Amino acid sequence: xxxxxxxxxxxxxxxxxxxxxxxxxxxxxxxxxxxxxxxxxxxxxxxxxxxxxxxxxxxxxxxxxxxxxxxxxxxxxxxxxxxxxxxxxxxxxxxxxxxxxxxxxxxxxxxxxxxxxxxxxxxxxxxxxxxxxxxxxxxxxxxxxxxxx
Amino acid sequence: xxxxxxxxxxxxxxxxxxxxxxxxxxxxxxxxxxxxxxxxxxxxxxxxxxxxxxxxxxxxxxxxxxxxxxxxxxxxxxxxxxxxxxxxxxxxxxxxxxxxxxxxxxxxxxxxxxxxxxxxxxxxxxxxxxxxxxxxxxxxxxxxxxxxxxxxx
Numbered sequence: 001x002x003x004x005x006x007x008x009x010x011x012x013x014x015x016x017x018x019x020x021x022x023x024x025x026x027x028x029x030x031x032x033x034x035x036x037x038x039x040x041x042x043x044x045x046x047x048x049x050x051x052x053x054x055x056x057x058x059x060x061x062x063x064x065x066x067x068x069x070x071x072x073x074x075x076x077x078x079x080x081x082x083x084x085x086x087x088x089x090x091x092x093x094x095x096x097x098x099x100x101x102x103x104x105x106x107x108x109x110x111x112x113x114x115x116x117x118x119x120x121x122x123x124x125x126x127x128x129x130x131x132x133x134x135x136x137x138x139x140x141x142x143x144x145x146x147x148x149x
Numbered sequence: 150x151x152x153x154x155x156x157x158x159x160x161x162x163x164x165x166x167x168x169x170x171x172x173x174x175x176x177x178x179x180x181x182x183x184x185x186x187x188x189x190x191x192x193x194x195x196x197x198x199x200x201x202x203x204x205x206x207x208x209x210x211x212x213x214x215x216x217x218x219x220x221x222x223x224x225x226x227x228x229x230x231x232x233x234x235x236x237x238x239x240x241x242x243x244x245x246x247x248x249x250x251x252x253x254x255x256x257x258x259x260x261x262x263x264x265x266x267x268x269x270x271x272x273x274x275x276x277x278x279x280x281x282x283x284x285x286x287x288x289x290x291x292x293x294x295x296x297x298x299x300x301x302x
Contacts, residue, residue: 003213011206011208011213014205014206015205015206015208016203016205017203017204017205018170018171018204018205018206019170019171019204046212047209047212048208048209048212048213049206049207049208050206050207050208050209051206051207052169052170052171052204052205052206052207053166053167053168053169053170053204053205053207054163054166054167054170054201054202054203054204055201055202055203055204055205056163056167056200056201056202057199057200057201057202060198060199060200061155061163061200066247068220068249068256070252070286095218095288095289095290096288096289096290097220097286097287097288097289098286098287098289099284099285099286099287100220100222100284100285100286101286104220104286104288132251132252133251133252134222134249134250134251134252134253134256135249135250135251136247136248136249136256137247137248137249137250138234138247138248139245139246139247139248140234140238140245140246140247
């Protein structure tokens, strides 16, 4: 899909504030709000915009740190396991990766007890071979819009 | 942890907006059986208290030709994590960098255009004298986000 100026402005504005009104974007581009609304729907349908969400500060709702889980699995089972991991409450993002692990999951964590529970939940999934943990301290986010934490 | 937690209405506001950041506040008000002004005030208060840091769209970086997300695990000479972290955050393409406890001393996630840029970024970090090793993982497929599942007490 080719992007034109309208698409680019929509993406840029909504990345900074997903609640920007279509009327405001329309006024800027001198087009009708319906045009913006149609484009937005198209971008969603095409899978370019995956989601719209609020960015919540986990420390304000009872979480104390972030942990990264590096997971090794039996070959050919990564999709199946990823689909399960993504349903764990508190996991923010998960993906297949190539390189150090087969899957990576990043989660907000309440305390050590919670951390062990998360680790065990993943370890108990069939075909999971190992789980390595990195606890994040002093996290700096330069592009939080790219990385929802 | 911060003292003041959210109440039931706050949680409903957060849940609705996590699912869809563009949910009209009117809709949330109807769902909670309160006035739209109540929801407006709650929304503003949640932002002021820093519970809501902002709102955004999640885009598929591959479809936008932005490249690949890459996670780097860095091991360093003891006591230098601060200075290495400060150098890492200056490297172009960085999304998030952190000191870590566990497998690595520093972990970072970058959005990098191609294999070549992945290579040069890795080398750049390996060149820091205090860096012992850099491990790399490249995200395949789009990362799955599940802010919808984010749990509240």
